[in-house]
Amino acid sequence: MLAARMHEYYKPLILEDVPVPDIKADEVLVKVTAAGMCRTDVQLLDGYFRKYVESSFPLTPGHEIAGIIHKIGSLVPKNSGFEEGDQVVLVGGWGDGTCRHCQSGNTQICGHGAWPGFGPYGGYSEFLPVPSRYLIKVDKRLKAEELAPLTDAGLTPYRGIKKLRDAGALGPDRILGVFGIGGLGAYAVQYARLLGGGATVIAFARNPEKLAIAKDYGADHIISTKDKSTADIRKELNTACGQGQLDAIIDCAGAPEMIRMGFELLSTAGHYSSVGLVGDQIDIPLFPFVAREYTFHGSFWGNYNDLSEVMALATQGKIRHTVKPITLEQVNENLELLRTGDVLGRAVIRF
Numbered sequence: 523m524l525a526a527r528m529h530e531y532y533k534p535l536i537l538e539d540v541p542v543p544d545i546k547a548d549e550v551l552v553k554v555t556a557a558g559m560c561r562t563d564v565q566l567l568d569g570y571f572r573k574y575v576e577s578s579f580p581l582t583p584g585h586e587i588a589g590i591i592h593k594i595g596s597l598v599p600k601n602s603g604f605e606e607g608d609q610v611v612l613v614g615g616w617g618d619g620t621c622r623h624c625q626s627g628n629t630q631i632c633g634h635g636a637w638p639g640f641g642p643y644g645g646y647s648e649f650l651p652v653p654s655r656y657l658i659k660v661d662k663r664l665k666a667e668e669l670a671p672l673t674d675a676g677l678t679p680y681r682g683i684k685k686l687r688d689a690g691a692l693g694p695d696r697i698l699g700v701f702g703i704g705g706l707g708a709y710a711v712q713y714a715r716l717l718g719g720g721a722t723v724i725a726f727a728r729n730p731e732k733l734a735i736a737k738d739y740g741a742d743h744i745i746s747t748k749d750k751s752t753a754d755i756r757k758e759l760n761t762a763c764g765q766g767q768l769d770a771i772i773d774c775a776g777a778p779e780m781i782r783m784g785f786e787l788l789s790t791a792g793h794y795s796s797v798g799l800v801g802d803q804i805d806i807p808l809f810p811f812v813a814r815e816y817t818f819h820g821s822f823w824g825n826y827n828d829l830s831e832v833m834a835l836a837t838q839g840k841i842r843h844t845v846k847p848i849t850l851e852q853v854n855e856n857l858e859l860l861r862t863g864d865v866l867g868r869a870v871i872r873f
């Protein structure tokens with residue numbers, strides 16, 4: 523099979539012919555039909571995660587995967603209802619099944635977890651083995667290139683906004699800011715409407731084309747942050763919605779200057795949910811954080827149930843997509859575009 527693999531840090535991926543993987547008895551062999559390209563893949567290549575975990579090579583990136591069941595292991599439970607030819611999506615965070623996070627369903631934060639796309643097998647190849655409990659069957663009529671991005675870009679902000687909702691931070695009298703309208707943010711504005719309970723949704727980004735997508739996908743107001751101070755933004759906010767503060771923020775970017783601005787704009791008892799990883803530090807003043815009783819939510823990827831909910835929304839036709847289909851041969855040039863933030867929506871490899 524064809525695979526685009528990483529053999530060392532800081533080098534382009536190598537397209538090569540490798541053997542189709544074997545499966546264990548509790549696994550399913552998935553034939554990849556679409557794989558989304560994530561900025562995380564660039565960070566993986568650039569060694570962003572090295573201080574937390576070292577990679578071993580060769581590594582096949584690609585953690586946003588939709589595919590077809592090609593072969594089913596002998597110990598896969600019959601009750602799963604899986605059959606060869608079924609369309610499936612992958613839940614990305616695979617836990618070890620022993621810890622309390624796994625037991626409560628949050629396998630994506632297991633301390634001994636594994637992730638497709640961060641080891642030998644990933645979506646940048648034609649096949650990969652998957653433990654059957656991390657597959658969700660999806661209607662065959664849904665398009666693979668729209669399903670694949672939903673397993674991370676369309677899942678991560680969903681969980682992040684659920685945290686705001688479950689904390690009571692959203693409702694008709696609240697203003698919800700969506701920071702960064704890249705791959706994740708284009709979904710976040712839609713979930714802001716679906717889960718916001720009537721909150722006013724304001725999208726913030728630098729790029730006018732990305733802001734136009736946010737407006738199209740349901741943001742009540744869009745605000746460009748390019749070359750603007752917090753005071754400028756506060757004024758615009760006031761004009762747009764009658765208050766110069768945000769009651770909640772879903773941050774799909776994670777750029778240090780945006781985080782600082784976000785906390786300057788946060789209202790008393792405001793909630794900040796962080797899912798984007800553009801920067802690698804948070805530096806905010808402590809006194810307002812304490813005195814104004816801010817709540818900060820780290821939110822990582824999503825679990826099986828989060829993805830099931832996203833798939834239900836997709837099946838109901840409630841999610842819109844901005845997809846740029848590409849071929850596996852175009853993977854390296856698109857990694858470069860991701861690095862500079864020059865992809866509108868999601869680049870998705872079609873097989």
Ligand SMILES: [Zn+2]
Nearest residue numbers: 618621624632
């Ligand atoms: Zn675990």
